[in-house]
Amino acid sequence: MWPALPRSGGSRSARSRRRAARTAASAWSLRVRPMRIAGRQFVRRAARFDTVEQTVSLDLAALGMGVVQTEDFIVYRTGEEVRIYDRVCDHNGGRLITNGGAVSCPLHGWRFDPRSGAYENAAARKKPVFQAFADNMPAVVELARKSSRRGLQGYGERRGTSLRFLNHACVVVETGGIRFATDPWIFGPAFCNGWWLAWPSPQDSMQVLNNCDFIYISHNHPDHLHPETLSDVRRDMPILTPDFATGSTLRYLRDLGFGEIHSMGFDEVWADEAGQIALSCLKSGDFRDDSGLLLESGEFTALFGVDSNYIDFWRFPERLTVLANSFAGGASGFPLCFENYTEAEKRRIVTRNRNAVRATNRMMLEIARPDFFLPYAGFFKERAERDAFIAERNNKNAIADFAENCAGVDCEILDVTKAQIFRFDGDRLVSSLADQADSLPVDDIAQYLKDSLQSYGNVDENLIRDYFLRSKFQRDLDFELIVTTDDFSRPLASFNIHFREGDDPLILTAGDGIAPRRHDVRYKQIRVRAAELMKVIRQGLPWEDLSIGFQCRVYREPNVYNADFWYHFSNVYVNDAVKTRTQDCAGCAILEQRVF
Numbered sequence: 001m002w003p004a005l006p007r008s009g010g011s012r013s014a015r016s017r018r019r020a021a022r023t024a025a026s027a028w029s030l031r032v033r034p035m036r037i038a039g040r041q042f043v044r045r046a047a048r049f050d051t052v053e054q055t056v057s058l059d060l061a062a063l064g065m066g067v068v069q070t071e072d073f074i075v076y077r078t079g080e081e082v083r084i085y086d087r088v089c090d091h092n093g094g095r096l097i098t099n100g101g102a103v104s105c106p107l108h109g110w111r112f113d114p115r116s117g118a119y120e121n122a123a124a125r126k127k128p129v130f131q132a133f134a135d136n137m138p139a140v141v142e143l144a145r146k147s148s149r150r151g152l153q154g155y156g157e158r159r160g161t162s163l164r165f166l167n168h169a170c171v172v173v174e175t176g177g178i179r180f181a182t183d184p185w186i187f188g189p190a191f192c193n194g195w196w197l198a199w200p201s202p203q204d205s206m207q208v209l210n211n212c213d214f215i216y217i218s219h220n221h222p223d224h225l226h227p228e229t230l231s232d233v234r235r236d237m238p239i240l241t242p243d244f245a246t247g248s249t250l251r252y253l254r255d256l257g258f259g260e261i262h263s264m265g266f267d268e269v270w271a272d273e274a275g276q277i278a279l280s281c282l283k284s285g286d287f288r289d290d291s292g293l294l295l296e297s298g299e300f301t302a303l304f305g306v307d308s309n310y311i312d313f314w315r316f317p318e319r320l321t322v323l324a325n326s327f328a329g330g331a332s333g334f335p336l337c338f339e340n341y342t343e344a345e346k347r348r349i350v351t352r353n354r355n356a357v358r359a360t361n362r363m364m365l366e367i368a369r370p371d372f373f374l375p376y377a378g379f380f381k382e383r384a385e386r387d388a389f390i391a392e393r394n395n396k397n398a399i400a401d402f403a404e405n406c407a408g409v410d411c412e413i414l415d416v417t418k419a420q421i422f423r424f425d426g427d428r429l430v431s432s433l434a435d436q437a438d439s440l441p442v443d444d445i446a447q448y449l450k451d452s453l454q455s456y457g458n459v460d461e462n463l464i465r466d467y468f469l470r471s472k473f474q475r476d477l478d479f480e481l482i483v484t485t486d487d488f489s490r491p492l493a494s495f496n497i498h499f500r501e502g503d504d505p506l507i508l509t510a511g512d513g514i515a516p517r518r519h520d521v522r523y524k525q526i527r528v529r530a531a532e533l534m535k536v537i538r539q540g541l542p543w544e545d546l547s548i549g550f551q552c553r554v555y556r557e558p559n560v561y562n563a564d565f566w567y568h569f570s571n572v573y574v575n576d577a578v579k580t581r582t583q584d585c586a587g588c589a590i591l592e593q594r595v596f
Helices: 012-029 205-210 248-255 343-368 385-393 399-408 445-456 461-469 530-539 544-548 563-572
Strands: 043-046 049-059 066-069 073-077 081-086 097-099 102-104 111-113 130-133 140-150 160-167 170-175 178-182 214-216 239-242 261-264 268-272 277-283 291-297 300-304 322-326 372-376 421-425 428-433 477-484 491-500 503-509 522-529 552-557
Touching: 049 073, 066 097, 066 102, 081 140, 130 140, 160 205, 160 372, 170 205, 170 291, 170 300, 239 248, 239 277, 248 261, 248 563, 261 277, 322 343, 343 372, 343 385, 343 399, 372 399, 445 530, 461 491, 461 503, 461 530, 477 530, 522 530, 530 544, 544 552, 544 563
Parallel strands: 178 214, 214 239, 239 261, 300 322, 322 372, 477 522
Antiparallel strands: 043 268, 049 140, 066 073, 073 081, 081 130, 097 102, 102 111, 160 170, 160 421, 170 178, 268 277, 277 291, 291 300, 421 428, 477 491, 491 503, 522 552
């Protein structure tokens, strides 16, 4: 049996208030004044939204009992209660639909229970927009239906702008006398040696990056915040990154040695009025630390959506010259690394997920109506021989798959497989050119894997135990961690970890005996490659690097996404929060996250 440990002092509410206060104070300390670039001072101002509100009347008696779908709402009504929800899926902005009383989202199969407000296959909830009980139930409910667009600054100068695609999500933008780059991944692997660039980058990529005025980093995933690429960037390079509550990107960048890091809030615009340039960081519409960048330069506007789910709740500005967004799909260990599914089920889910990416981009194009669509942030392959199982099954979209979507909204595709340099005069495209630069050498995969094994192949059980003891993850979860060889067949070490609500975890290794399952809490088993796990622990990397990089195999009961576990070990307990082993830093606080 598990030994009982004393609980820490103080009530849970008091501890929560102390954690929240530490988090708020630390988050404020991370904020930095807007940048001064190329002799220009950007000033901060509040973002503006243009909102149209309409009133929708719902006659409850006419709708009847049970689950009913209207144009804008899902209504659940019994004789005792009525609950009304909007139809936005809280995963990626899809539309919830009803079928025989069941509610689901066709994009990724999220199932919603309107009786409880919970999603059945994800640890997330939805708040009703209206709720009433029998003693005060109205006959007619009037609800506000709002549609918003992010306001632009109203610049109108016609000027030249160039976009040069280097690789994956890295685009170099030159406009209005400034040059910046987005999310540089130029060479080497990402996600614990699971992702490799689909083709080599231009040979002059690092020179181009080091000549930029600043670099934008959207979030802490290594195909966007790539430490190996950034190690060759000058340390006085100004970095622009979002002001996430966890400080996940800012702390990582500081850990890499960058000193001038500018953290932008999501309710702000940083503008240079004289130069007619404005920048805005847009938050993803889910719980993840993810973002995109809106650029305004004269009459040219571009939104680099990266791979954010439901970015800015799709409050797109009225005028967009370029919308850049991820297109390929396959950027997840789900479902291929999850053992709750049969091979046939995995094939169906992979196909559904590919279709969902196309459907999501179609909806974005229909709402945003950009002049040009730039598919990017999807140029990776599973090149290592040990991941052949993934490579054979992880089918992805091609740029050509979006031709019909773009034609339907009179939008031209900027196809970076054919041209990599795009030049605009104002909002008009004047040329598309193939990049004539030579390419960097192809990465030596075997050498990377050999180096990783030599550096991190030793499984340190004491370090692993200490890592979890200091994690401050306090949610009820039985977690079985099995450290294995590269083919996942031979265990090298195992840990039974009982995470507990409001308390420290209990941890047993194989030599301590078998830990009994708690059948009233969730259970997760992860088998993980030894060297990649030790790299994550020693460097304080996000655990999503392991799952997105196909470096683990997961089994879970119930078979639902455990959002709080992945969020904590991918955004909160990372980088300096792991390395300094300090309990009082912002990264160690338990964040009361809201799943949007």
